[in-house]
Amino acid sequence: DVKVTQSSRYLVKRTGEKVFLECVQDMDHENMFWYRQDPGLGLRLIYFSYDVKMKEKGDIPEGYSVSREKKERFSLILESASTNQTSMYLCASSAPANTEAFFGQGTRLTVV
Amino acid sequence: AQRVTQPEKLLSVFKGAPVELKCNYSYSGSPELFWYVQYSRQRLQLLLRHISRESIKGFTADLNKGETSFHLKKPFAQEEDSAMYYCALLPSGGYQKVTFGTGTKLQVIP
Known part of the structure; x- marks a missing residue:
């Protein structure tokens, strides 16, 4: 059974904190993605990576950064959390030969 | 840049009635189109993709390049x-x- 695992289901952080969201996949996929999911706005791509140490900005990268030191792990970093970053964050992975994206269970982040 | 439009936020139908979920896209090339589904408390997962031309759980979707649409349909x-x-x-x-x-x-x- 293919798996994308996000380290936390729920997180509550204070404004200004540095936040790390971790994602691990066990499918040896080259591509990994971070989305945020908001009602009425759908899924918006924050960053994606097509290889280790490679990253590309998505549609809404402001206030976020990412790290991909190993193929199976893709981290999303909020340098200084703000209340407008309260959201559901979804990680996904895919292989170049198979365009289906596999999603994690999501992390609901609340910034207070 | 590509764009995907789903005009309806909420669609309510009675059991046994036909369903059509609308999707229109804008892209200058030949894209691959998908429908993903998220059931309550489950992760987002692929339902179907246009290149497979298959029916999943009774759902079908046809790519109409002329109308740039990929509507999802189910008869009942x-x-x-x-x-x-x-x-x-x-x-x-x-x-x-x-x-x-x-x-x-x-x-x-x-």
């Missing part, structure tokens, strides 16, 4: 179809950056 809705549905587009060539629509919540009324 079931209660278990209630979920959030997202249309998605993958551009041809280049990096695999998928663009999602805003989603339609399907509510099947018993």
Whole structure:
């Protein structure tokens, strides 16, 4: 059974904190993605990576950064959390030969 | 840049009624189109893609390049179809950056 695992289901952080969201996949996929999911706005791509140490900005990268030191792990970093970053964050992975994206269970982040 | 539009935020139908979830896209090339589904408390998962031309759980979707549409259809809705549905587009060539629509919540009324 293919798996994308996000380290936390729920997180509550204070404004200004540095936040790390971790994602691990066990499918040896080259591509990994971070989305945020908001009602009425759908899924918006924050960053994606097509290889280790490679990253590309998505549609809404402001206030976020990412790290991909190993193929199976893709981290999303909020340098200084703000209340407008309260959201559901979804990680996904895919292989170049198979365009289906596999999603994690999501992390609901609340910034207070 | 590509764009995916799902005009309905909420679609309510009675059990046994036909369902059509609308999706329109804008992209200059030949994209690959998908429908993803998210059931309550479950992760987002692929429902179907246009290149497979298959029916999954009774759902079908036909790519209409002339109208740039990829509507999802099912002749008879079931209660278990209630979920959030997202249309998605993958551009041809280049990096695999998928663009999602805003989603339609399907509510099947018993």
